[in-house]
Amino acid sequence: MPDALPNAPVVDRGPTSPEPPSEILTAESRNILTLSAHYISLRLGWIFKTETVIMPAFMDAISGAGWLRGCLPVVNRICSSLPPLFYAPQLKGTRRKKVILSVATFAMAIPFVVLAATWWRVGQPGIGLAAELPGWLPALFLACYGVVFVATGVQRLAWATVQGKLIRDNRRGRLLAVSGLLGSIISVTAVLLLIPGWLERPDHGFGWIFLMTAAGFVVAGSLVWLVIEPPDADTTTPRRRPGQLLLEAWDLFSSNRSFRRIACVAMLFISIQLAFPHFQTLGREMLGDEQRESGSYLMHWVVAQNIGFGVCTFLFGWLADFFGNRVVIRTQILLLASVPLVALWLGSLADNSGSGFYWITFSLLGLTPLTFRTINNYVLELAPPSEHPRYIATLNLAMTAPFFASPVVGWMVDRYGFEPIFVLVSIVVACGALLTFGMAEPRLDEHLEESSPVDPSPTVE
Structure with missing residues (x-):
């Protein structure tokens, strides 16, 4: 079936995607600008904790063990997947979703304040000599890292739900495009102005880096209050035990063929993150001693990643509005496999x-983060609007499965080298791209089979 849409960017809205109420349509343009500002501030904070560069570099500084680096993706995915699943019913019953989005964004800042204060207290001039640092520091870092991603998981769930409620299907791509490009420009400028001086400090400036991350998240959380969101009607959300929520997630995955397809695509795609902690380790081995000592390579890699994100976001965001998300997801995953x-x-x-x-x-x-958000937008189109939190939370849970292999991957990199692991990861990710050929395209009115809602659907008053 064709990927191009004959009447793009006009969307054929099926029965699962009713026209939004007039008060939402009236405020849509303002909300796009406000949510863009929120995302730009979030990017500004996020660039200073880049998962492929800064976090593994800090872990190497306090403990160079490969298996500990391998713990980062596991902590990332478990903490960002299970709590959102358990919280999704409460989010669905919340009258104004933006409140949860703001609170979760603020919560993301707290662990970085703790890390900054700790590093200023115990950081050693001989950075990289883990023996000079307290033995409890890796455990504290992993704990803070876990708290960050508990908050991040809820923030992403709330972001997708707010976006699904307030922004129409065929305008989410431009929200992603504009916020991603401007966010990258501002973030890269901040890195170029601030990071060189911090990296030249005896402790490589990790304290200032973490504090800047916290500041970006605080600004992002504050901007959410400018979003215009009509309240949902009061609903009673029955309390359910975690085991019941897990069974409901499994039922959605096993009984809904179209959702299962995109969930499998997402599981294979996200396997690229198993190699995340090791990309900077491989690159650092190629550098001379003087380059490693200066730490400037970290800035170059962070800038390159965020420029790539900004350019690709602008390009693929508009393409998604015009051609639909399916072909965009396929292209993104093929590029990541390389x-x-x-x-x-x-x-x-x-x-x-x-x-x-x-x-x-x-x-x-x-x-990587762009593909993650494109997949979320795809699910928002396919899922019934009232079930957005449930579908997004279940999707995030499905993407946790590959990460249980992450410590083993780290150990195997230490034992066998980078080549076999990187080739295997590339093959797995490429299989995700192949699976997209069986996906539905909602812009062609190929909608998900509706799963029974688990509690009454809220409606806008």
């Missing part, structure tokens, strides 16, 4: 000549 192979090829060049071009790896990795 990243481990590109990294290995650059690492294999003679005399480490590939080090000057290793930024290409991180530029392509900028597609």
